[in-house]
Amino acid sequence: MDQSVLTRRRFLQATGGTALAASLAACGGGGSGGGASTKELSFVYMGTAEQQATWNKLFAKFTEQHPEIKLKAEGIPLSNWGDFFNKLSTRIAGGQVPDVIQIATEGQRLFASKGLLAPLDDYIAKDKATIDEYYGDMDPNLIEWDKKYASTDGKTYYLPGEFNTMCMWYSKDLFAKAGVPEPTARWTWDQFRSACEQIKAKTGAFGYAAGPEYFAAIMPWLLTNGTSSFSEDWSKPTYDDPKVIEAAEFNRKLVADKLSPPPGGTFDATTAAAQGKLAMFGGGRWPIISIRNLKATQKMGIVPWPTKVEQGSPVGWNGYPILKASKKKDDAWTFIKFLISKEGSSTFAQLGGTIVPARKSIANSQSFLEDAPKGTEYLYQALSYATPIPSPDKGAAIQKAIEDGWKQVLTGNAAPADALGKAQTTLEGLV
Template sequence: MDQPLMSRRTLSRRHLLQATGGTALAAALAACGGGGGGSGGGSSSKELSFVYMGTAEQQATWNKLFAKFTEQHPEIKLKAEGIPLSNWGDFFNQLSTRIAGGQVPDVIQIATEGQRLFASKGLLAPLDDYIAKDKSTIDEYYGDMDPNLVEWDKKYASTDGKTYYLPGEFNTMCMWYSKELFAKAGVPEPTPKWTWDDFRHACEQIKAKTGAFGYAAGPEYFAAIMPWLLTNGTSSFSDDWSKPTYDDPRVIEAADFNRKLVADKLSPPPGGTFDATTAAAQGKLAMFGGGRWPIISIRNLKATAKMGIVPWPVKAGQGSPVGWNGYPILKASKKKDDAWTFIKFLISKEGSSFFAQLGGTIVPARKSVANSQSFLEDAPKGTEYLYQALSYATPIPSPDKGAAVQKAIEDGWKQVLTGNASPADALGKAQTTLEGLV
């Protein structure tokens, strides 16, 4: 879902909401409210508008998918716009500002981090009648995906029992590793059951024998914090996202484990211009965390055959955060039937297969596509683990006040990595901040 599920230097899938709880969304609610819509209503009656997040590179892939839709549905004039931002928070903020100004698209792309918030504010049209009308189509779709996705969507993406999203493509977290550096250091490649101790040992051996960094630690909530918490049997919030748990001893232990990686120079310090994919392709970095999104950069660097993917190392048990796409219809849309036709195309086996073949940066929701050659070819060994992670993944905790929540979580972790505060002090302070937000 960062990207597209977008990434920063250490390939964070995405950032949590950075502004949607603020003034922009409040203005959007004032304009669109729980009633008919913004001052400008829906999009032009001649066009079906779709707004999504994507870099220029990702937009080129999406455009091929849109061309396929137009080929099948020439009666619908699709106007798709990709917004090239680096995190979901900025995307939601810009989208909210547009809606407040009356520029209301028909369909939008919303990741897990914003689904509950947007659904709770009266901006979206329920899909239940459409689902009932096309029951066989939706039943077939749900039957081709991990049931966890369906259950998570029901539990976390709505506050009133209505359906506003069909769960779509997703990203989980696994460890990407350089097969060449492991071989050069004489370290066996990691296996699905490896541990934190195995991981640390590999970092030490690779650093000692090749001079390369073992891992790229960072303060990114989805990609560099949550995997360590979940594999240590804890999380940033309770299961219903109502209570922060950032001062849990297991969170502190995970933060200290990462602090030592930086302190012992097994990881570059956070910040700066260090790029994980480039460093891995050049033999300067052995491991980095990622979902599906690194694939485009790795292919462009002609490093696919050099890389492998394996589940995250464990301490208490397997764990991964997960975030998925949803494609809601705006309540203000005047082309809801066409919007539903477009959504059905996006979730169809043909649409999903076509996008996977193009090299999309997200994992298909459909098992049949995720296990197909269109998704697995020209991809690192172990790519299938990204889908298998759904069996033990946890939805990324996404309470409403995203900007402040993310800041507290990431700032606390960064204080630990840089050595500016002890893990207990830094995370205890962050916990106090989080308690004031929920």
């Protein structure tokens, strides 16, 4: 008996020792793997398996032009920007510092304010002609927002890149079947609601897929009602504004009257719309991949969001900053210049990226508009009236509070004023 206990204990010690050694080795490997000390230029972006192939083609093009720079790109597949930032900050805290990263509006200020990024001003001055040409081909709003929201000290950390705005995608078939005229560029909430009602009555299909997504399903309603989730400088939440409550009530009524599928389920809006079971859903450029896979680009149309007070849309854009700790800053800058070049951006548009190119010339070209629904150009035009998505530092927590409150309203669990008032209190604690 004693013997067996002894051997078992010794066995545990031995295996424990090996496991410890293995985990130490893993740590060491991880630390240098993505770090600045490697020979390759390391680039980290957020991408799903579907998008990975697209990126790879773009990277191949870059390697063709710059064989001297080895690019080690790594996509982290996560569903929202909040999680992506957490992942990156956890990595950076653990000593894995990539050279270039992709950051959307939701995290730009956070990363700049933590002193992790190298200012780009010197590079911009050096390559002035290139940058001027780039800025000249862009909606001036984007440049201004980038200055205002993506930096806290006046230095430039990001060049604004591709973006997404929100428009309403609709099924042309269902509108025709119900005998409802297709929506126009300036339509109202009332017209939207009556289209939902007629389509439901005549075809049985859902009118719109109401949801609790901050960017895609909450902000468009707030902005078209002349309000927002935060004050203009993102310092104060305004989530209990009567106009926010009005927008939430409008959405709740769509759910209560069964014009929208119940939230919280697994309803797949793009597929349902392609199959004629849903008339409208909100989207930027990203539904294009599923819609193309379903071969439904001709069946769909895109119009600006219906309005109550004024035209509105949230906007979020990508930035490609260089990390301060990077040891290959010049190579990193070469890569960024490639990304914003006409060639880089048109390749990306052609490959079917999920975002709108920042260059006007590319967004209005065939490479972007081909094999896309009628009205795709509205996505770029929305820049002229869009509002950057309010994203204070604790982005993920803020997004969760906003979405949880909205969900409570949509499901009818709580009265709009109570649920949003509660969310407002949480938000006040987070800024």
